[in-house]
Amino acid sequence: DAGVIQSPRHEVTEMGQEVTLRCKPISGHDYLFWYRQTMMRGLELLIYFNNNVPIDDSGMPEDRFSAKMPNASFSTLKIQPSEPRDSAVYFCASSPTGANYGYTFGSGTRLTVV
Amino acid sequence: AQSVTQLGSHVSVSEGALVLLRCNYSSSVPPYLFWYVQYPNQGLQLLLKYTSAATLVKGINGFEAEFKKSETSFHLTKPSAHMSDAAEYFCAVTPGNDYKLSFGAGTTVTVRA
Numbered sequence: 001d002a003g004v005i006q007s008p009r010h011e012v013t014e015m016g017q018e019v020t021l022r023c024k025p026i027s028g029h030d031y032l033f034w035y036r037q038t039m040m041r042g043l044e045l046l047i048y049f050n051n052n053v054p055i056d057d058s059g060m061p062e063d064r065f066s067a068k069m070p071n072a073s074f075s076t077l078k079i080q081p082s083e084p085r086d087s088a089v090y091f092c093a094s095s096p097t098g099a100n101y102g103y104t105f106g107s108g109t110r111l112t113v114v
Numbered sequence: 115a116q117s118v119t120q121l122g123s124h125v126s127v128s129e130g131a132l133v134l135l136r137c138n139y140s141s142s143v144p145p146y147l148f149w150y151v152q153y154p155n156q157g158l159q160l161l162l163k164y165t166s167a168a169t170l171v172k173g174i175n176g177f178e179a180e181f182k183k184s185e186t187s188f189h190l191t192k193p194s195a196h197m198s199d200a201a202e203y204f205c206a207v208t209p210g211n212d213y214k215l216s217f218g219a220g221t222t223v224t225v226r227a
Contacts, residue, residue, distance in 0.1 A: 004157075031213055043204070043217040056214065091157055099213050100165035102148050102206075105157035 004106035006092050012112045018080040021109045023092030024073055031095040033103060034067055034077050038088045049075065082113045116141040116207045120218035128226045133177075133192040135221050137205035140186060147188040148206040148215065149179055158204060164188060166210070175199070200225045 005024040013019050025032045033048040047057040052069045060067070064083070069075040079086055089110050093103035121136035139145060146165045150158040162173025169181040175198075179190045188205060205218040 033215075042219050045214055045216075048213065050213075093158075095213065099208055099210060100146050100163070102146075102160050102163050103158075103215060105150075105159070107157045 004092055004094050004104055006090075006106035006109050008109060009107065010110045010112075012114065013082055015083055015113055016081045017113075018078065019082045019086075019111060019113075021077040021090050021092075021111070023075045023077070023106060025075070025092070025094030026104055027073065028096060029094035029104070030097045032069060032075050033093040033095070034075070035091040035093065036088045037091060037108070043091075046077070079111075082111075084113045087111055087113050116145060116209055116212075116216050118205050118207045118216055118218040120203075120205050120221050122221055123219065124222045124224070126224045126226060127195045129197060130194050133190075133195045133199060133223065135190040135203050135205075135223070137179075137188045137190065137218060138186050139188060139205070139207045141207055141209055143209045143211065145207045146210055147179075147181060148208075149173065149177070149188075149190050150204045150206060150217075151175075152202045152204065152220075154201075161190070161203075195223075195225050197225050197227065199223060 007022045034046040036044045046059045047067045049069045067077045089108045091108045093105045095103045119138045148163045149161040152158045162171045164181045172178045177192045202220045202222045204220045206215045208215050
């Protein structure tokens with residue numbers, strides 16, 4: 001298995017632009033998570049899905065952030081408009097059913113908003 | 115709600131010395147506990163996990179951790195550090211009935227030659 005695949009690996013954009021981050025989970029994993037990592041706040045859960053349905057989006061910081069999972073093999077995290085304080089590493093992770101499995105993380109997308 | 119506290123944001127050890135990373139948790143129900151490692155510019159990789167079976171858990175790369183309910187701890191150890199162990203380590207917890215992992219702030223390990 002290729003693992004969790006995220007794209008792009010790096011994204012540099014200007015303030016005010018729309019940014020879309022992409023994730024392909026491991027086939028057969030029913031859960032998908034989006035995390036953000038910063039020096040100041042560490043790892044924060046933004047949102048997670050079960051069987052393509054958003055379960056908890058309480059970590060989404062603002063209405064500028066939105067996430068979708070149109071099918072079992074693809075998810076997006078969109079920021080519109082982007083701001084410099086959104087600069088962070090964004091991780092996607094997936095898990096099979098069963099909280100005891102833990103997550104498999106992707107390599108992350110490093111977002112820089114200038 | 116569950117939470118994790120990692121004691122010490124930085125740990126420096128000599129090559130061949132014991133590595134000890136401390137993690138204390140709080141959880142209102144019996145937890146599942148995890149240790150992850152993150153190498154520079156990479157995602158997090160699962161090292162080991164406790165899911166209510168054996169309290170001493172062995173993981174990859176020679177690491178192990180012991181779940182101590184009375185101390186609400188899940189400390190990570192490795193008897194002999196290797197240069198390749200230099201990374202950031204995260205402890206995480208979830209209640210057994212929830213999928214949301216709460217991560218600690220992380221501990222950065224440096225290994226001196």
